[in-house]
Amino acid sequence: MSENDVILTAPEPALDQPGKVYEMIREDIISGRLEPSARLKVADLAAAYGTSTNPVREALQQLRGEGFVVMEANRGARVVAIDEAFVRDIIEIEVLIEPALTRWFVSIVTDADIAELEAAQADIEALNFSDAQRHGQLDTRFHQLIYDRHYNRHAADLWWKHREILRAISRRFPTSLSRRVAVLNEHRELIACIRRQDAEGAAAVVARHVEGSGRHIIEQMGVAKRNGPRKRPA
């Protein structure tokens, strides 16, 4: 087994429903069980997921189309390599899209929406950073409340895809205390802007929020690299 082969060992529970291989591989990429740049051999994956090679190949093709997997002719598939440039590219796009989605949300927001946002934010604050995983879920939910309302499904889906990628990356690194505090403050600011119908203000906060999130991830990636490439957290 070479340096970065597939590392799935547990033969996951057999699947019955069609199309599930795709979801399982996708989930394993997003959750980090399949590391960036890990080689994806169809035979190994088929064995790991308890299917034949054909569904695996189709799943990989779909993931390729979505950008989660890169394939070279006759050289097989790999999980997409994630470096600083990759994160920066995605963040730059989000800095454009998220403020636009937010601006529109402000124009249609209801009291009930704001109440939901505040409830989500309260959940986050109640958690108080005790569980990074759960925190990520709640944070995603907070923003989802805003973006899922938008009529532009393409933009919302794009956000979601980027979000999942970033979540996969973030999971591999710790979130600094200062960043976590900033997240809470920015959320509060955002709610305040929305409440007073300040679309531009909300958009500006979101832009700052996304950019800060990206900068933090890139910094953490740099730290990890300087500490030497490692397979597992020390």
Added chain:
Amino acid sequence: MSENDVILTAPEPALDQPGKVYEMIREDIISGRLEPSARLKVADLAAAYGTSTNPVREALQQLRGEGFVVMEANRGARVVAIDEAFVRDIIEIEVLIEPALTRWFVSIVTDADIAELEAAQADIEALNFSDAQRHGQLDTRFHQLIYDRHYNRHAADLWWKHREILRAISRRFPTSLSRRVAVLNEHRELIACIRRQDAEGAAAVVARHVEGSGRHIIEQMGVAKRNGPRKRPA
């Protein structure tokens, strides 16, 4: 054969190279030979392209990941349906991305780049609308000169994908004279802004350019619809 089945008849030349089925189907979608919402039966496609079902299935999965094809479980694949909302969604994203890409281009542009842009524009004007197909190619090339220089491959690739989709749609409708004149003017304005290092001006022109293009396509779609759905141009 039901109302909207696959309409490819000519068995295209046999393919030898791997991965070509994908490109051929993609090209047939983009070129309009496979109409929006056309059903894509793997057996038919396999016959049409002279291969077996397996490569076709994988190609469809990849196209699904890229958004050119939609699939329902156990119900097969269709070319993505294209309506006004679809175009509007894509255009809204491009209105955000293209100005950003342009802004950066202005900051790194060289005299040689400007010369290339002017040459491309001269080609377009020399053509003088005599060939709509060729015009589209040249127009794409013009913008590609700007966007391909950008370091953000994600954003540039996204533009390219959207561009191909829009090209597929545009091909089905005529471009009005007034729109064609506007395109030329906007290109000239854009070059002027770039030449004087006016990043904001260039971004504004591009935003207007994209929005105008989108509006025109949507209008043409509306016209076509009011004239009654038709399979072939009268």
Added chain:
DNA sequence: ATCGGATAGATCGTACATTATTTGTGGCAT
């Protein structure tokens, strides 16, 4: 050090089994 064969693995093809959906049919009750 370079060449050439051996091997691993990807790609593609064929054939067939399984499963889901659609469609058609017939009986039954109203």
Added chain:
DNA sequence: ATGCCACAAATAATGTACGATCTATCCGAT
């Protein structure tokens, strides 16, 4: 006679198996 439900056949997607072929990579012989 009309409408509705159950069941069966047809259609097509999905999954399995296996073999052929091609490419890249590794390794040993020159």
